[in-house]
Amino acid sequence: MRKFWLAAATAALTVVSCNNEKDPFLIGQGQVGNLSKTVQVKELDSVFALDSVVKIAVTEDQIVAGGDVEIYDKTGSLLLVLTPHAPKADTNTIQTIRIVDPRFKTEKGLTADGTYKTIKENYTVSDIYSTLSSVVVNLNETDVYVVIDKAQLPESLRYTSNKIEATQIPETAKFKFMMVSWDQEEKAEE
Known part of the structure; x- marks a missing residue:
């Protein structure tokens, strides 16, 4: 009987922990998948560790300052295009996001x-x-x-x-x- 309750408790914890996992494609207030509005440009590599982060420089100044950032999944498909607030430093946060991949969705x-x-x-x-x-x-x-x-x-x-x-x-x-x-x-x- 004790093993039954132990197994039931383990199963319940597994279900609860699976339900708490964040949907990597859910768009919510201040959130796009794993990206939140407080994430800085320098943190993008860790937020998208399983994806490719490509910084796009449009002008000579942006090569140093940083311009748009494209996020690709591991198959090479474009997911998002991020534009930082006034691209001057890696500490800037994201201003706009163009959602490219249709897997991203709101509730x-x-x-x-x-x-x-x-x-x-x-x-x-x-x-x-x-x-x-x-x-x-x-x-x-x-x-x-x-x-x-x-x-x-x-x-x-x-x-x-x-x-x-x-x-x-x-x-x-x-x-x-x-x-x-x-x-x-x-x-x-x-």
Whole structure:
């Protein structure tokens, strides 16, 4: 009988510990997988120890200061593109993240290869900005925003600079980009 209870307790602990493991592809408030908004650029190699971290220098100054950082999985597939706050030092945190891999998702099912239908059914749109070729859709209750190519919109909205309403975007509109934006509140508080 004692062995039964010992085995049951071990099984229960195993189930509980497995449930506490962090989903490496979950996007939450201040979190993208294992990356949090407090992680510094110099810590990226340890956060993505099983992946490849590639620093991209666009200008001569960024070779020293650091520019965008691309994260690839072990198969060579691009996962994320990270842009640090004012790239001046390895101690900077991440400002924006472009989600490339569709395995990354929010708790409500929003992914990089998703459609506007997921937003319409699960989120409140805070505002919509129109550019020459795209529409930027900002969401309440999350750090995520999406960019939709105007080619996904009705013909009457593609070539206008007029404000586009959430109800005018078709449910079938696919995302051009899925982005996460983190401000620098923590630095201001320090």
